[in-house]
Amino acid sequence: MSVRVxxxxxxxxxxxxxxxxxxxxxPAGAERPGSPTLVRIPNPKNESESFSFQFHGVYxxxxxxxxxxxxxxxxxxxxxxxxxxxxxxxxxxxxxGKTHTMRGGKSLADRGVIPRLLSAIYRRSRKIEKDSGGETxxxxxxxxxxxxxxxxxxxxxxxEKRTAAGLPIRxxxxxxxxxxxxxxxxxxxxxxxxxxxxANVNRSTSATKVRHLVLDRLNxxxxxxxxxxxxxxTQTSPTQTRTSTVSAIDLAGSEDNRRTDNNKDRLxxxxxxxxxxxVLAQCVEAISKKQSRIPYRESKMTRILxxxxxxxxxxxxxxxxxxRAFHLDTLSSLNFANRTKxxxxxxxxxxxxxxxxxxxxxxxxxxxxxSGANI
Ligand code: ADP
Ligand code: MG
Numbered sequence: 439m440s441v442r443v444x445x446x447x448x449x450x451x452x453x454x455x456x457x458x459x460x461x462x463x464x465p466a467g468a469e470r471p472g473s474p475t476l477v478r479i480p481n482p483k484n485e486s487e488s489f490s491f492q493f494h495g496v497y498x499x500x501x502x503x504x505x506x507x508x509x510x511x512x513x514x515x516x517x518x519x520x521x522x523x524x525x526x527x528x529x530x531x532x533x534x535g536k537t538h539t540m541r542g543g544k545s546l547a548d549r550g551v552i553p554r555l556l557s558a559i560y561r562r563s564r565k566i567e568k569d570s571g572g573e574t575x576x577x578x579x580x581x582x583x584x585x586x587x588x589x590x591x592x593x594x595x596x597x598e599k600r601t602a603a604g605l606p607i608r609x610x611x612x613x614x615x616x617x618x619x620x621x622x623x624x625x626x627x628x629x630x631x632x633x634x635x636x637a638n639v640n641r642s643t644s645a646t647k648v649r650h651l652v653l654d655r656l657n658x659x660x661x662x663x664x665x666x667x668x669x670x671x672t673q674t675s676p677t678q679t680r681t682s683t684v685s686a687i688d689l690a691g692s693e694d695n696r697r698t699d700n701n702k703d704r705l706x707x708x709x710x711x712x713x714x715x716x717v718l719a720q721c722v723e724a725i726s727k728k729q730s731r732i733p734y735r736e737s738k739m740t741r742i743l744x745x746x747x748x749x750x751x752x753x754x755x756x757x758x759x760x761x762r763a764f765h766l767d768t769l770s771s772l773n774f775a776n777r778t779k780x781x782x783x784x785x786x787x788x789x790x791x792x793x794x795x796x797x798x799x800x801x802x803x804x805x806x807x808x809s810g811a812n813i
Contacts, residue, residue: 441745443779444495444510445477445756445772448535458761461768463496474498477758477772482765491772493779499760503542507554510753514684515558518671519566523750523786524684526551527743529775530757531767532661532691539755540665540688541638551755552667552686556630559671559684566673574675580630581621581670582637585739586663588714593637593665594620607738612748614741621670634667641665661691664714664739678790687743690715692774693767714739719774721745726780745778750786754778 447461463474474496481487497506514524528536542550556578563576582593589604606617624630641660665688672681692715714737724732725746734740734747745752756775758768 439783439785441752441754441778441781441783442494443754443756443775444497445493445758445775446497446501446506446535446539447499447758447760449499450760454761460762460765461758461760463498479769479772482769491776493775503548503550506539507551511551511555512558514751514753515562517751518682518684519562521680521682521788521790523682525750525752527687527689528755528757529689529692530771531693531759531764534757534759536688536757537660539757540686553631555684555686556669557627559669560627570675574673577623577672579621579623579670580633581619581668583616583619584641584663584665588738590616590738592619593640594622597640607741614744664689678792680788680790682788692771713737722774722777722781726777746781746783748784748786750783752783
């Protein structure tokens with residue numbers, strides 16, 4: 439099974455002009471009008487030519503949050519409850535709609551992938567509990583952290599409580615785990631939403647205190663950190679316990695910061711962001727060329743994502759801005775995505791832990807599974 443790669447082209451924003459539109463989605467063949475799978479973009483060196491890239495799906499400016507969720511994310515929920523891990527990540531330049539896609543806005547229609555996913559998980563949990571006549575129970579636990587300058591910070595911790603070095607990570611039976619990451623059980627969607635909103639405040643007001651996304655997009659803290667939500671679903675019946683995890687990742691902006699006029703402080707951060715996404719690109723290239731050495735260990739983000747190793751069913755959403763101002767960065771995102779779609783991923787089935795029917799002590803503990811690690 440390969441990584442499923444879908445592109446989403448965002449609408450024009452207020453200050454953008456229709457005449458600067460250069461990226462468009464189009465159907466791959468006349469036989470399927472209305473379902474684009476190609477993205478077209480001019481060759482920057484010769485605009486009379488265009489490049490096209492094919493993906494598993496392409497969503498244009500008209501696509502709603504609901505449509506993205508129903509077509510791309512909703513089908514993964516079944517796998518999750520079947521005991522498989524799922525990874526969903528948004529990749530793209532700052533300002534292309536990654537956070538809009540993953541988190542979205544406050545109104546019901548604007549909600550992004552993550553709140554919709556949780557809503558679907560609770561709905562399915564309640565159904566499973568009801569259908570089993572109350573014999574099976576489902577517990578949903580969440581952890582949420584960011585990777586910033588190659589350091590891992592728990593987003594349930596207030597920024598002032600962070601240690602500069604961040605949390606360590608280590609390998610645990612083939613999965614990378616974040617040591618000391620907190621995990622919160624959320625019994626209802628409402629509980630989840632409260633925790634998620636609070637944690638997002640910790641993300642946007644952390645360390646650098648940069649809050650202004652509009653005036654200086656590139657300066658925003660959130661553009662330079664990877665935010666990772668892990669949802670652990672544990673299903674317990676009288677005979678077994680099964681745990682699986684879905685990880686939803688809003689990656690840092692993939693822009694090439696060498697093209698911007700950075701001051702000295704920013705350069706350190708940019709270099710580091712560049713580094714983890716650069717290492718990711720190298721990993722993707724090495725995997726697609728079937729090389730034996732994949733440089734996962736060269737950044738924390740790639741160790742944690744471990745694309746093509748043990749991240750389970752994987753969906754990548756490539757966010758694109760339609761306008762010329764993003765031309766070169768858009769092209770490099772498209773090239774990255776093109777290589778990513780060739781990566782084979784393993785479906786990781788988490789073995790259920792069975793209980794002895796009448797054994798002393800009754801239930802065994804659930805599977806050894808450290809929060810936030812399983813991506
Ligand atoms: P990123 O996280 O990739 O930096 P954002 O999600 O912050 O980008 O999006 C940049 C801007 O574009 C925001 O103002 C956001 O509301 C808007 N935007 C992005 N995608 C869409 C969309 N599909 N529909 C409407 N507005 C969008
Ligand atoms: Mg963002």
